[in-house]
Amino acid sequence: MAKALKNPPVAVVDCNNFYASCERVFNPKLQGKPIVVLSNNDGIIVARSEEAKALGIKMGEPLFKVEDIVKKHKVNVFSSNYVLYGDISHRVMATLEQFSPDVEIYSIDEAFINLAGFKRKNLTEYSREIRETVYKWVGIPVSIGIAETKTLSKIANRVAKKDPKYNGVLNLYGSTNIDEYLKITDVSDVWGVGHQYTKLLRKNNINSAFDLASTNDKWIKKNMTVMGLRTVFELRGIPCVSLENSPPAKKAIISSRSFGRYVETIEEIKEAVSLFVSRAAEKMREQHSACKLLTVFLRTNPFKKTPQYHNGVLVRMPVPTDATSELTSYAMKGVEQIFKSGFLYQKVGVMLAGFEPVDRSQLGLFDTENRIKLAKVTDTLDRINIEYGSRTLFYASSGIKRPWGTKSDMKSPRYTTDWENLPEVSAGEKK
DNA sequence: TCTGGGGTCCTAGGACCC
DNA sequence: TCTGGGGTCCTAGGACCC
Numbered sequence: 001m002a003k004a005l006k007n008p009p010v011a012v013v014d015c016n017n018f019y020a021s022c023e024r025v026f027n028p029k030l031q032g033k034p035i036v037v038l039s040n041n042d043g044i045i046v047a048r049s050e051e052a053k054a055l056g057i058k059m060g061e062p063l064f065k066v067e068d069i070v071k072k073h074k075v076n077v078f079s080s081n082y083v084l085y086g087d088i089s090h091r092v093m094a095t096l097e098q099f100s101p102d103v104e105i106y107s108i109d110e111a112f113i114n115l116a117g118f119k120r121k122n123l124t125e126y127s128r129e130i131r132e133t134v135y136k137w138v139g140i141p142v143s144i145g146i147a148e149t150k151t152l153s154k155i156a157n158r159v160a161k162k163d164p165k166y167n168g169v170l171n172l173y174g175s176t177n178i179d180e181y182l183k184i185t186d187v188s189d190v191w192g193v194g195h196q197y198t199k200l201l202r203k204n205n206i207n208s209a210f211d212l213a214s215t216n217d218k219w220i221k222k223n224m225t226v227m228g229l230r231t232v233f234e235l236r237g238i239p240c241v242s243l244e245n246s247p248p249a250k251k252a253i254i255s256s257r258s259f260g261r262y263v264e265t266i267e268e269i270k271e272a273v274s275l276f277v278s279r280a281a282e283k284m285r286e287q288h289s290a291c292k293l294l295t296v297f298l299r300t301n302p303f304k305k306t307p308q309y310h311n312g313v314l315v316r317m318p319v320p321t322d323a324t325s326e327l328t329s330y331a332m333k334g335v336e337q338i339f340k341s342g343f344l345y346q347k348v349g350v351m352l353a354g355f356e357p358v359d360r361s362q363l364g365l366f367d368t369e370n371r372i373k374l375a376k377v378t379d380t381l382d383r384i385n386i387e388y389g390s391r392t393l394f395y396a397s398s399g400i401k402r403p404w405g406t407k408s409d410m411k412s413p414r415y416t417t418d419w420e421n422l423p424e425v426s427a428g429e430k431k
Numbered sequence: 432t433c434t435g436g437g438g439t440c441c442t443a444g445g446a447c448c449c
Numbered sequence: 450t451c452t453g454g455g456g457t458c459c460t461a462g463g464a465c466c467c
Contacts, residue, residue, distance in 0.1 A: 018467095039435035046435070062433035080435085107467045194465050225441055227465075254437055303434060349436090439465080448456085 007239050008116035009123055009173040011146045012153040013096060013130065016161060018109035018140070019047035022088045023078050025139040026415040034075040038063060041258050041407045042079050079408040087416040091138045099130050104243050112150060114243050124171040131168050147172040150241045151234030154191040155181060155209060182210035182235065192231035197224055209235060249287045249355065255280040256297075256349020260407040263345045269298060270335055271399035276350040277331045278395060281324045284352050285382060290320035292354035294327060296334035301346035311338040320356045323374040324381070327352070328397060 015021060019037040024030045034051035038044065045061050055073055057066050063077065070077060089108045097103050102114035118126055127144040134142050145156025152172055159181060160170035172178055188198040190209050200223060206212050213235035220228045230240040255276035263269060273296055284291060297312030313334045321327060331350060384393050 041435070042433095044434055060434080064433055110467075192465065196464065225464080227441065250438075252438075256436070258435070301434095347435095436467105438467090441464080442462090444460090446457100446459085448458105449454105 005120075005148065005174050007148045007237075008114055009118070009120075009146050009148065010150055010153050010239075010243060011113045011115050011123075011127060011130075011144055012106075012150065012157045013111050013113060013134075013142050013144050014157050014161070015092060015109040016141045016143060017047055017049050018089075019078075019080065019085055020049040020052070021140050022081075022085050023076070023412055024049070025088060027412070030076055034073055035078065036063075036066075036070075036075055037078045037080060038410070040080060041260060042409060043258075046080070077410050079411040081412050084412065084415060088138060088140065092134055092140055092142070095134050095137050096130065098133070099126070102243060102245055104245050104247070112153070112243055114245075115146065120174050123173055124169055127169045127171065128167075142168070144169045145172070146170070147178075148174075148237045149234040149239045150243075151191050151231055152178065152237065155185050155189075158185070158189060178237070179210055182213055183208050185209035187212050190231060190235070192227065197228070200224075249289060250283075251355065252351055252353040253280045253283050254349060254351045255283075256347060256351075257406055258347045259345065259404045261404060262301075263348075263404045264341070264343070266335065266339045266341070268399075268404050269339060269345060269348055270332055271397065271402065272348050272404060273331050273335055273350060274328050274395060275398035275402070276348070277328045278324045278398060280350050280352050281322060281327050281378075282382065282385070284355070285322050285358075285378065287355075288358050289355035290322040290358045291327075291352040292317050292320045292356065293352070294330055294334070295351040295353070296331050296338065296348070297351075298335075298338060298345055298348040300343050304344075304346075306344055307342070309340060309343045311340075313338050316354075320354070321371075321374075322358055323371075323378050324395065325377070326374065328395065332397075 020035040023035055023037065032051065033049070034055055034057075035047075035049040036045045036052050036057060037047040039046045043062060045057060045059065045063060045066070048057055048059065052075055055069050055075070057069060057075070063070070066075075069075065085108060092109075093103065093105050093111060096111050096113060100113045100115060102116070104112040106112055115123055115126070123146050127146060131142055131144055134140055143157050143161040145153045145158070145160055146169075147153040147156050156170040156172045160166040160168055172181060185208060187193055187201050187207055187209060188195075190212060193201070193212070201207070201212065206215055213232060215232065217229060217232070220232050224231075233240045257272070257276070259272070263272070277294075294315045294317065295312055296315070297310075299310040300306060300308050302308065302310075315330045315334050317330060381393055
């Protein structure tokens with residue numbers, strides 16, 4: 001017996017071990033082999049294939065800690081290749097859009113889909129078709145969970161991924177035994193429950209998703225704010241997080257990176273900040289915003305016992321701008337304000353905020369910069385970089401050699417986005 | 432040895448105004 | 450001796466997500 005349903009079914013499609021799976025798409029020899037993918041700077045492990053998980057390699061572990069396992073089992077290690085992952089992500093999402101007009105791209109490897117209009121009994125079949133099509137067209141394995149709320153669909157997805165008997169799809173929409181699934185889900189695996197809340201909940205003997213769903217509203221609100229209450233309602237089948245199929249513009253854009261080695265001079269700090277300003281400004285122009293606020297921050301390595309210095313400065317621009325050159329000059333003044341010599345810097349970054357929509361016709365009336373000309377320069381810069389590859393043109397202030405740049409020693413080729421790296425198929429080696 | 436990067440939302444508390 | 454109270458705006462900090 002299915003219960004009465006008021007809400008449309010929402011499916012969450014999640015790519016399995018996304019980065020590791022991406023490395024496999026253009027390198028079939030990796031099929032069945034353990035793979036790990038590293039964070040920026042080749043620091044920690046951010047993705048593992050099933051085979052690597054089976055070897056006991058943990059998420060977030062630094063590579064050196066598992067060096068023995070890596071050698072012994074010939075684990076394939078890759079630096080992150082975000083250009084490749086981004087491109088494959090687009091293909092997955094484009095495929096999903098064939099199946100519903102209502103798709104929310106939630107992250108690089110995850111999307112929510114509104115499946116209103118499909119009969120309950122067909123949801124599972126339809127989801128299997130989605131899964132098979134994505135694999136056939138893009139080569140990425142996905143898992144799909146379906147339920148009345150996003151939080152429940154995430155739980156279904158997790159079960160579908162972990163238990164082979166579901167073959168990648170679990171439909172809890174209208175199911176009468178949802179409680180059974182909530183009971184086998186640890187509270188820490190609930191969407192919206194992180195490390196801190198897990199500790200608090202366990203202390204109060206709330207250990208499963210079922211326990212959480214049964215907890216008194218007042219206690220939840222008091223201890224986990226309205227966000228926690230939302231999660232609890234969702235577990236009870238009451239949707240509180242709606243599907244956003246055209247995500248709002250970003251409120252802040254950050255560009256920051258750890259250095260490949262320590263940096264001590266203001267000249268190198270300025271090069272890095274200049275590079276990050278231009279990246280952030282490009283992203284900002286993609287969403288047609290100009291910003292009033294720019295933050296520059298720098299810091300030493302908090303994990304080291306060396307002298308520590310963390311600082312940031314917020315610059316308010318007199319007139320909102322999206323011009324890299326102008327933002328850079330403010331950022332450089334910011335660096336001069338906060339830089340202190342005598343420290344080993346590990347990371348710097350830039351944040352743009354206080355956005356307003358760009359409306360060029362309004363510019364150039366009240367300030368001294370020639371904004372029409374500036375706008376032309378940035379437009380040209382963006383167009384060339386889009387057509388000929390990013391970083392074709394860049395400001396010399398961001399450094400030419402960049403000896404402080406990110407470590408990335410084990411990167412796969414940019415198979416899909418770079419002519420030089422297109423995979424070659426020779427006769428007799430077709431897959 | 433090493434320990435990422437880029438986002439969002441909520442709350443508390445201070446400043447300021449009437 | 451008196452030293453209210455409500456509203457708004459901003460920021461810092463803490464929680465979360467992938």
